[in-house]
Amino acid sequence: MGRIFGHREHLVRVAGLFLAGIVVFVVLQALLIPEGFGRYGHYRAGALDDARVHPVAYAGRAACLECHPDAAEAAKGGGHAGVRCEACHGALGAHAADPTAAKAQKPDAAPLCVRCHQANVARPAGFPQKDRAEHAGDEPCTSCHVAHKPGIPPDVPASVSGGRVGGEEPKTP
Amino acid sequence: MNSDRREFLERATHLLLLTGAAQLAFDAVVRGEPEAAPNYKTTDHWWAMAIDVDKCIGCGNCVRACKQENDVPREPFYFRTWVERYHVPDGDIEHPQVDSPNGGYDGFPEKYRPGDGAKSFFVPKLCNHCAHSPCVQVCPVGATFESPDGVVLVDKSYCLGCRYCVQACPYGCRFIDPRTSTVDKCSLCYHRITRGLTTACCETCPTEARVLGDLKDPKDPIHEFLRTHKVQVLKPQMATGSKAYYNGLDGSVR
């Protein structure tokens, strides 16, 4: 080598080392880059599938109504008609998949209703809200209100219902 | 047999088959198997979220549902979605009082008196699934990306945990999952929306303050929403291409 490159031989050795390094790097890249990387963009294509593999906790209203179409019927025309089942009944994906193995629990009305309907300055003005203590004291909400159709029922006297005729719904925003 | 009966039998058979198929598909959905719901084509969708501040009642259903659906750590500094309460003293939009106790997970205890001259409202927050996302831009390895259907996702098996994306997000929607030491954030319930369900937060919202939208579907109600409301995105000056569209967003919202 000394004959060909003369006094620059050591530089050629360094250059050779660098070249070898680059080759090793390129080979490593080819071997180690995960499969499917770059197919749709700068990411592993398998990540899209990974994102889709996840158990579902909430079944979705459509699933509930498959077995319980009466609930939709009962809520029709009422203030809660647009409220989906699991908003109050909690996650029921397991129940929908296997109704006998995973039983649904009837939610406890006391903490549930106030979560949405307790009067709060930040809630939109048109939204039905009352201060619980003033409105009903210790009386459970379900004494007067039916959860699926919460408008004041006809058999409640006017003195309690505030003069509203039974069946009339409070305005919802 | 006459044509009415035949029609009826055909219809009934279709219904039975569909129900059966739906049941099978749903079972697969609950088990979490993507192969069993193969009809989803990413190029048919472009996901967005429509949020109506005038409808949000701060009940916290969305926060709780998200944490349950996506197994998010329950501590108060890890949220894929959260709700903020704004209290804007008389006309002073530059100095709102904002709080988000445990992200709104337990609702909002009353703090303010009515009639004090201020306006108050709730603002749900989540990943904005930006079309020109700064978080995707800075990821050194390609562990976070925007899917072909417009959802910004995290590849947890590839993420280094360098936290650059957390710094780059202007909306504060990313966090490090202490259990995996990788980044985590709202995935728009990708495992649900790719199978015809809506996100957990939208499913449990009682007032339709949050509604998932598919901008590529001409029949999706989000088009009507965008057309008939004065809509804004958060921090428009950042030009992130945010796809969380807010109606009723006050100037005080950060």
Place this chain on the structure above:
Amino acid sequence: MESSILHGVQGYMYPNEMELQWSILIVLYPFITGLVAGAFILASLERVFRVESVKPTYRLALLTALAFLLVAPLPLQLHLGHPERSLEMYLTPHTASAMAMFGFVYLWYLMAVLLLEIWLDYRREIVELARTTTGPLRYVYRLLTLGSNDVSEEALRVDERAGFVVTLIGIPSAFLLHGYVGFIFGSVKANPWWSTPLMPIVFLFSAIVSGIAAVMLLYMAISRLRGLAVDMRCVDTIARYLFYAFIIDFSLESLDLVHRVYEADESFRTLDFMVQTQLYLPHIVVQIVLGTLVPIALLALTQLVNLTERARRGIYATAGVLTLIGIFAMRWNVVIGGQLFSKSFLGYTTYKLEFATREGLLPAVILMILPFVILWALVRLLPPWPDEGKRAPAAG
């Protein structure tokens, strides 16, 4: 732990912002790479700009740069959630990400600039040592010769020319190395404390200041330890360059400050409050007064007034130490400061520096000591001053 984080929050922070993401290790990293860039720039003064007087520090500066460069990736590795995946930055680098591209800038600088330059400058001694050393160290030297033993006049001339070219390429490479770190912060539009086009330049000049100060201090300390007189012509020149670099650095930082105060954009009020309260000690007292104004004044004094050698040495040492503390504070204020305020501009959090955890004070201290240990080993292996007839004794 949970309640302590919540108690540290004032005002409103987005819930995910309450815990800081980047710790003291990420403060350490720009500090270390800054020392590398600065030390190299000082070395290049001699090589490229032919400033003869700083020749005694030439090799020391290169070895210092190498010692710090080898340690630089360690705080990053300790910080990562998955350090075992760090190779991904080389396998699938995201070209839009400054952090990814930095991996290549680092590799380039290490291999094609620093190691090459050191090798070219030391080749004669390496060949000699390969021949004369006994014991296992002999094999190390033999390896370092890369199999070539040509140290004739022509070969050494070739080395000289090649070294010149490498240093020439090395100067912009050093600028790139640390400017990039500045860009990693400066390009984050979400953070108004970081987002400014001045960031890479400010980082670079503060790096030059810290690197020069570090080499100056090391040279004086090592000379002391070897029982030799300090070459005053050398340190006077270095101190002068330190002074010039400081003037530029201070001007740039003042420009940034004046610009912020004058424009007073949406982030100004919250940042101003932060600087005046939480960052008062590290920013105003340590970085600006002790770390910039005092060293500049001390160095200016030596330029304007005729002082004895002893007085000058004392001033240089004091100024050097204060400078290093100040530049560290500057990194702290950028990294930590940038995370103490909320992006809602409505609140603040606090940084809880732990002691013996993965990202605590103890590993940070160890990582700061490590380069000096490596430097000691390098100085033993490749003595910077063989012409003076004896090897440098242990510097520790």
